[in-house]
Amino acid sequence: MxxxxxxxxxxxxxxxxxxxxxxxxxxxxxxxxxxxxxxxxxxxxxxxxxxxxxxxxxxxxxxxxxxxxxxxxxxxxxxxxxxxCPLVKKAHGALGRLVEAGYFPVVVGKKNHVEVRGLTGDFPGAVVIETLADLDDLPLSGSLGVVSQTTQPLAWVERVVACIRERRPHGEVRFIDTVCQPTKDRQEALEGLCQRSEVVIVVGGHNSNNTRELVTKAASLGAIAYHVERASELEARWFDGVTDVGVTAGTSTLDETVDAVVARLRSMAAARTAAPLRAQPLLR
Ligand code: SF4
The missing domain is CATH 3.40.50.11270 (Rossmann fold)
Known part of the structure; x- marks a missing residue:
């Protein structure tokens, strides 16, 4: 957490x-x-x-x-x-400073996420970029000031900023990176975990944006990833013929929930007579 x-x-x-x-x-x-x-x-x-x-x-x-x-x-x-969170406040401050300096406000994030609604709430004309199709909503002229929802993957945010710059080679686009450090750390650590694991379990709320981003990233790295909210959701069939399982968690997951998932994986492994399954907690 x-x-x-x-x-x-x-x-x-x-x-x-x-x-x-x-x-x-x-x-x-x-x-x-x-x-x-x-x-x-x-x-x-x-x-x-x-x-x-x-x-x-x-x-x-x-x-x-x-x-x-x-x-x-x-x-x-x-x-x-x-x-x-102070890091959400930092994103609000960054967007406010950009607007004060005359930039048109742009937020990279999920349109209906509460954090994004809060970020744009004081700037009703702001454009939110959730997919590349949303780039069409940007104004055709003027300088753009871009921040992001704190839990967006940095690589995606940078791609969006690059696309904006490509579309406006002569306009000023100022980007302030507001992706929070815990999100960056988890996303980066996941790359190593996916290299070492055949299956990755991501623990966290089904409506938690950063948890879902971890699942998406694990899948994009070629891992078989499952998203669970609690240990009881683990299914034995996911681990048929599997020996290495990685575990990571969203930033709002309780330590005891992660502990319970790892404990259940270990007990499932112990119940096997062949091909022992090793659970590798990533962030503990
Ligand atoms: S994920 Fe955690 S540290 Fe990052 S902005 Fe949200 S509450 Fe703050």
Whole structure:
């Protein structure tokens, strides 16, 4: 679990112990974390439904929000606890500086992801590039300022920036790399893991962007990759004739979930009489 998610979780648990609290969205995209918070009485609300919270205290998630949304919740009389990851804040700052300097705002990321909606929320005209087809939405003239969602693969973001520059050989395109370091580290480590493993298990929420990016990258590197949220989802048939299994996890996955996956793999291996299966935890 990355420091941004860990800190957001700790802060929410602390405030929930003192006063009832509503998290505006999913604190992190991990069902086990959501279950833990529900057990503490933490409610879940919607960032977009300003003022529609039964609790005075509300939490902005690690994915962040637009300033305009933060302000609207405060003005509606709520105490806003902000757990936005500092690296998401850095991306907001980078985009804000580009706009102030006169650049047209461009974000490389998933259009409907909460972090991207937060990034563009203060700049309603911003263009989000999710696929290369979205390049057609860019304005035909003027300087472009580009940042990315923090959990996008850097290689993809750089490819998009190169395509933008190719289309605008005479226009200025300024790119600030806002992919976060934990995402870069995982993506890079995955390359080594795929070389050593016949099958790669990626542990994390099914709606976690960085987890899904790890699955996509493992598959693009030629590995057979499976995405599981928890140990009970592992299927013995995935490992028929397999001896080396790699394990990695998204940045919002609990340590105990990864431990449980590795333990189940080891017990599946132990149950075999031939071809022992070795589980290689990558990031521990
Ligand atoms: S994935 Fe990166 S940006 Fe997101 S919470 Fe973790 S460290 Fe922060």
């Amino acid at each position: 990355c420091f941004g998610v860990r800190d957001a979780l700790r802060k929410t648990q602390q405030v929930a112990a003192a006063e009832p609290v509503t998290v505006l969205g999913q604190l992190v995209h991990n069902p086990e974390v959501s279950e833990q918070l529900q057990a503490l009485g933490v409610r879940e609300g919607r960032l977009e439904e300003v003022g529609q919270s039964a609790t005075r205290q509300v939490v902005i998630t690690a994915h962040g929000a637009a300033d305009v949304q933060r302000k609207a919740w405060s003005e509606a009389g709520h105490a806003v606890v902000d757990t936005t």
